[in-house]
Amino acid sequence: EAGVTQFPSHSVIEKGQTVTLRCDPISGHDNLYWYRRVMGKEIKFLLHFVKESKQDESGMPNNRFLAERTGGTYSTLKVQPAELEDSGVYFCASSQARRRGTSGGHETQYFGPGTRLLVL
Amino acid sequence: DAKTTQPPSMDCAEGRAANLPCNHSTISGNEYVYWYRQIHSQGPQYIIHGLKNNETNEMASLIITEDRKSSTLILPHATLRDTAVYYCIVRVGGIRGGSEKLVFGKGTKLTVNP
Numbered sequence: 001e002a003g004v005t006q007f008p009s010h011s012v013i014e015k016g017q018t019v020t021l022r023c024d025p026i027s028g029h030d031n032l033y034w035y036r037r038v039m040g041k042e043i044k045f046l047l048h049f050v051k052e053s054k055q056d057e058s059g060m061p062n063n064r065f066l067a068e069r070t071g072g073t074y075s076t077l078k079v080q081p082a083e084l085e086d087s088g089v090y091f092c093a094s095s096q097a098r099r100r101g102t103s104g105g106h107e108t109q110y111f112g113p114g115t116r117l118l119v120l
Numbered sequence: 121d122a123k124t125t126q127p128p129s130m131d132c133a134e135g136r137a138a139n140l141p142c143n144h145s146t147i148s149g150n151e152y153v154y155w156y157r158q159i160h161s162q163g164p165q166y167i168i169h170g171l172k173n174n175e176t177n178e179m180a181s182l183i184i185t186e187d188r189k190s191s192t193l194i195l196p197h198a199t200l201r202d203t204a205v206y207y208c209i210v211r212v213g214g215i216r217g218g219s220e221k222l223v224f225g226k227g228t229k230l231t232v233n234p
Contacts, residue, residue, distance in 0.1 A: 004163070033221065043164065045221040056221060091163050095220070108154075109222060111163035 002026065004112035006092050012118045018080040021115045025074070025094030031055075032075050033095075033109060034067060038088035049075060050097075082119045089114045123147065123210045129229040132202075138195040140228050142208030145189040152211045153184060154222070155193045159204040164224075167193065169211075198232045205229050 005024045013019050025032045034046040046065070047057040051072035060067070064083070069075040079086055091114045095107040125143040132138040144153060154169040168175055168182045170191070175182045181194040195202055207227040211220065 031220070035222075035224075042226060043158075043222075043224040045223070048221060059221070089161065093163075093222075107220075108166050108169065109220075110166060111156075113163045114161070116161075 004092055004094050004110055006090075006112040006115050008115060009113065010116045010118075012120065013082055014120050015084055016081045017119075018078065019082055019117060021077045021079075021090050021117070023075045023077070023092030023094075023112060025092070026110060028096065029094035029110075030072070030097040031095040031107065031109075032069060033093040034075070034077055035059075035091040035093065035111075036088050037091070038085065041088075043091065046077075079117075082117075084119050087117055087119045089116050123223065124208045124225055126206070126208050126225065126228045128226065129231070131231050131233060132195075132198045134200055134232055134234050135197055138193075138198040138202065138230060138232070140193040140195075140206050140208075140230065141190065142193070143190045144208070144210045147188050147210050153182065153188075153191050154209040154211055155180070155182065156207045156209065156222075156224075157202075157204040158207070158227070159201070164207065167206075198230075200232050200234060203230060203232045 007022045011019050030051050032049040035043050037043045045059040048055045049069045052069050066078045091111050093109040093111045095109045152169050152171050155167040156164040158164045168180050170182045184191045205227040207224050209222050
């Protein structure tokens with residue numbers, strides 16, 4: 001079974017440009033998450049999709065970031081315009097839908113390899 | 121902020137057991153303990169999780185204290201490829217309508233030495 005894939009693996013852009021990152025979750029996973037690690041900091045949550053709906057976008061840093069998941073399959077994360085502080089590694093993760101009847105049960109998140117973004 | 125405390129670094133000899141501690145004294149009754157690791161600059165890799173009972177899989181064992189305020193991840197026979205940053209995470213949310221995000225701390229940098 002294919003894991004979570006992300007494209008591109010690396011991106012180098014200039015400040016002010018636009019970049020779009022793509023994530024393909026594991027087939028059949030309803031939940032899709034975006035995280036990022038900026039230089040020297042911990043991995044931070046950005047947002048969570050359940051199918052095509054945004055369940056939690058509390059971690060999105062500002063309105064320069066736009067995430068979409070049309071059709072509930074792959075997701076894109078667009079940064080427009082990019083700033084220097086956006087440099088870092090962007091990770092995507094996916095998990096199955098929570099199973100009915102589980103008490104506080106959680107579904108394991110599986111991560112992709114990340115996209116390394118460098119804004120110059 | 122992360123709800124866990126881990127030592128910043130540990131060393132282990134190849135072939136020996138690596139025991140990584142984690143404190144989570146404010147854990148709630150319905151929160152799980154998850155362990156992930158990040159090898160070099162790859163994406164975080166799921167290892168194991170548990171609620172109150174000890175768990176074992178092909179990668180590791182998880183020992184959770186009876187009061188659930190701490191846990192230990194055990195890699196029974198560490199190899200050089202186990203060198204990574206190990207994250208202990210208490211899963212927030214997960215209730216109906218809530219987010220299931222993972223909150224990463226700084227983790228423990230485990231170095232397995234030959």
